[in-house]
Amino acid sequence: xxxxxxxxxxxxxxxxxxxxxxxxxxxxxxxxxxxxxxxxxxxxxxxxxxxxxxxxxxxxxxxxxxxxxxxxxxxxxxxxxxxxxxxxxxxxxxxxxxxxxxxxxxxxxxxxxxxxxxxxxxxxxxxxxxxxxxxxxxxxxxxxxxxxxxxxxxxxxxxxxxxxxxxxxxxxxxxxxxxxxxxxxxxxxxxxxxxxxxxxxxxxxxxxxxxxxxxxxxxxxxxxxxxxxxxxxxxxxxxx
Numbered sequence: 001x002x003x004x005x006x007x008x009x010x011x012x013x014x015x016x017x018x019x020x021x022x023x024x025x026x027x028x029x030x031x032x033x034x035x036x037x038x039x040x041x042x043x044x045x046x047x048x049x050x051x052x053x054x055x056x057x058x059x060x061x062x063x064x065x066x067x068x069x070x071x072x073x074x075x076x077x078x079x080x081x082x083x084x085x086x087x088x089x090x091x092x093x094x095x096x097x098x099x100x101x102x103x104x105x106x107x108x109x110x111x112x113x114x115x116x117x118x119x120x121x122x123x124x125x126x127x128x129x130x131x132x133x134x135x136x137x138x139x140x141x142x143x144x145x146x147x148x149x150x151x152x153x154x155x156x157x158x159x160x161x162x163x164x165x166x167x168x169x170x171x172x173x174x175x176x177x178x179x180x181x182x183x184x185x186x187x188x189x190x191x192x193x194x195x196x197x198x199x200x201x202x203x204x205x206x207x208x209x210x211x212x213x214x215x216x217x218x219x220x221x222x223x224x225x226x227x228x229x230x231x232x233x234x235x236x237x238x239x240x
Contacts, residue, residue, distance in 0.1 A: 051238070052217070052218075052221075052229060052230065052233050052238060053214055053233065053238050053239065053240050054214065054218055054230060054233045054234055054238055054239065055187070055195040055196055055211055055214055055215050055218075055239065055240070056195065056196075056234075056237075056239055057193050057194075057195065057234065058193070058194035058195065058196075058197060059193070059194050060192060060193060060194070061076065061166060061186075061188045061192050061193060061194050062076070062161060062162050062165060062166025062167070063075070063076045064076050064154070064158060064161070064162045064166075065154070065158065066125065066152040066153060066154040066158060066159075066162075067132060067152065067153060067154055068132070068135065068150055068151065068152055069132050069135035069136045069139055069146075069150075069151050070132060070136075071132040074150065074152055076192060079121060079123075079188070079190075079192075080190060080191070080192065081118065081119075081190045082118060082119050082120070082121045082190055083116075083118050083119070083120050083121070083187070083188070083189055083190060083212065083215060083216070083219075084120075084121050084122075084123055084187070084188045085104075085107065085120065085121070085122050085123065085185060085186075085187055085208065086123050086124075086125060086167065086185065086186040086187075086188065087100050087103075087104065087122075087123070087124045087125070087183075087184070087185050087186075087202075088100075088124065088125050088126075088127055088163055088167075088169055088171070088181060088183070088184060089101075089124050089125075089126055089127070089138075090126060090127050090128040090130075090178075090179045090181070091126055091128055091130045091134045091135075091137075091138055092128070092178065093179075096181075096183055099183065099202055100124070100183060100202060101142045103185075103202055103203075103204075103205055103208075104122050104124070104149060105142075105143075106205040107120075107122060107205055107208060107209070108122060108145060108148050108149055110205060110209060111148075111209075111212065112148065114216075116212075116216045116219075116220075117216060117219045117220045118190050118216065118219055120148075120212065121148065121149075121150065122148055122149040122150070123149075123150050123151075123152060124149070124150075124151050124152070125152050125153065125159065125162065125163060126138075126151065126152070126153040127153075127159055127163065127171050127179045127181055128153070128178075128179050129153055129154065129155060129156055129159065130151075130153040131153075134153075135151040135152075135153060138151060139151055167184065167186045167197065168197065168199060169181065169182060169184040169186075169199060170182050170199075182199065182200050182201075183200075183201060183202045184197070184198055184199045184200065184201075184202070185197075185198040185202060185203055185208065186198075187208070187211060187212070187215070189215060189219075190219070195211070195215055196211045210240065211240070214240055218230055
């Protein structure tokens with residue numbers, strides 16, 4: 001039986017084959033590098049040519065379970081997906097609470113006209129462990145829209161954990177059992193992160209609206225590749 005011999009590859013063809021393999025390996029590496037470089041370059045260009053501002057991510061907002069004016073339990077989970085503006089008050093305060101109520105009425109009117117990517121909800125926490133009936137009386141006095149502005153209270157321990165510990169707003173029981181407190185405002189985003197804290201005095205409605213607009217722009221635009229630009233803005237502390 002005759003044996004047929006098959007000639008092996010010449011050195012030239014082997015060299016071409018080896019070169020093609022190196023090219024294919026090099027091509028994959030080039031594409032991998034491009035996949036990394038393109039979004040990084042896009043982020044840099046976005047930040048340079050379209051400078052953006054973000055509110056700081058201060059930390060996780062405290063969890064809570066309080067009671068509303070109808071006697072229903074309300075927790076922090078009920079505000080997921082919403083931007084929440086928290087303030088504090090007592091049922092027997094006068095001048096300090098009048099300023100808070102005026103600010104919240106302005107915010108309710110101004111935010112109600114906006115078409116933002118997340119709803120805004122106003123919450124006032126009452127530090128004197130108000131009953132649902134007391135909350136209803138206050139709501140009637142200050143003309144609260146229950147669809148936009150919620151009044152909450154609870155037991156002293158829950159209030160101290162939320163307001164004193166989580167929101168870092170000072171208050172104490174003064175003479176004759178009256179609550180003494182410093183006014184303040186806290187802004188929490190839809191995933192439960194503290195984004196702005198005004199302590200010691202109330203901000204103007206213009207300041208709060210500016211912060212709300214900054215936060216809403218981040219919510220609206222943090223999609224696709226542009227979310228890396230917002231992460232870069234957080235990294236480089238691009239705050240108002």
